[in-house]
Amino acid sequence: MNTNSLFTSLEEIVRNLEKKRLADVFRFVSFKPFEKFGPHQHVRIEINYVKKGNCILKLENESVCFSENEIMIVCSNVKHSFEAGAEGTILMQLEFLPEIFSRFDSSENNINVGLTPVTIFSEANHLIKIVNNVRIMRAVQRIVNELNTKSKYYQHLVVMYYAELLILIYRHMDEAYLPICTNDSLKKAISFLRMNFYTNITMEEVAQHAGIGVRYLRKLFSHHLNISPLDYLNQIRINKSIDLLKNTELSIKEVCFTCGFKSPQYFSRVFKQQMGISPKEILNR
Structure with missing residues (x-):
């Protein structure tokens, strides 16, 4: 056009x-x-x-x-x-x-x-x-x-x-949301994770919200998404952190805590595992 x-x-x-x-x-x-x-x-x-x-x-x-x-x-x-x-x-x-x-x-x-x-x-x-x-x-x-x-x-x-x-x-x-998934418990768990990723959320809380046990929660994520609930949560947090790093003036430490990570060291470790580079390097891209 x-x-x-x-x-x-x-x-x-x-x-x-x-x-x-x-x-x-x-x-x-x-x-x-x-x-x-x-x-x-x-x-x-x-x-x-x-x-x-x-x-x-x-x-x-x-x-x-x-x-x-x-x-x-x-x-x-x-x-x-x-x-x-x-x-x-x-x-x-x-x-x-x-x-x-x-x-x-x-x-x-x-x-x-x-x-x-x-x-x-x-x-x-x-x-x-x-x-x-x-x-x-x-x-x-x-x-x-x-x-x-x-x-x-x-x-x-x-x-x-x-x-x-x-x-x-x-x-x-x-x-x-996960429209392709027909499992209501998994939908509830995913929605809860996405709405609360920035808090000190536990898998026990996620399972309770979905009305299931933690063991079954892990089984649902493994079966439908081939990933653990914790890794899925960290994916959400990393995606949000990239958005904040690129579109705000927040420091890496501020982004870390805003996205729910407990420490900058853990944040950097998870970030590099998922992205292959450090949070600092993402700022130069």
Whole structure:
């Protein structure tokens, strides 16, 4: 696709968006300690990045805690309420109609049918929690910044950033779940590992969450993935550490503890085992 046809495609998407509403909410907002909002629901997809503090998002049947640098994605028509933490909360908010993402739906051409708003933002994924994903946070921030500054051709940039955001969320969902696996216990274990990799998690806790014993947990991972649960956990941590090393100013030691490793020495050893190079060497690539 040449530059002219790409620009024409962007023009068409921008033009077709109803009243060119690229977002309904795009802001940074502060909440006082224990301040509450809701319950309410809306058609808009809501993305909140916790810039400072912590908070609780309450749904009809569950409450989910969010801490600094975590992202919550609330899908359309999900009834929810918000409560700030003891020290207050600062959120970067972005809310937009699902029609934004529908412009990137390639299923009509049989291209990557799985990459659609319907499959990602379904009832099963009514609330998505994303931990330590710098690229998704930055995609949201770019959209918010462009909508606030409104520089020339900002609409076109915002449309491209939405496409990037959709792909990054899709990647996260693809990595966080195991759709090809039919074993519910293994799915629960994998989901729990991916949501808690940055904590001092134990295999006993993983097994308990999945409703099975540790021995059977190891058997499931060996049978379906040909890997141990601990090695799988370390793979998650190493993948996240590479992202942080390449996309943040965090030191190697800070990345080590952010990703759940107990010591820089162990982090370096596991990193070199999996990547063949040290964390320091990855910075020079």
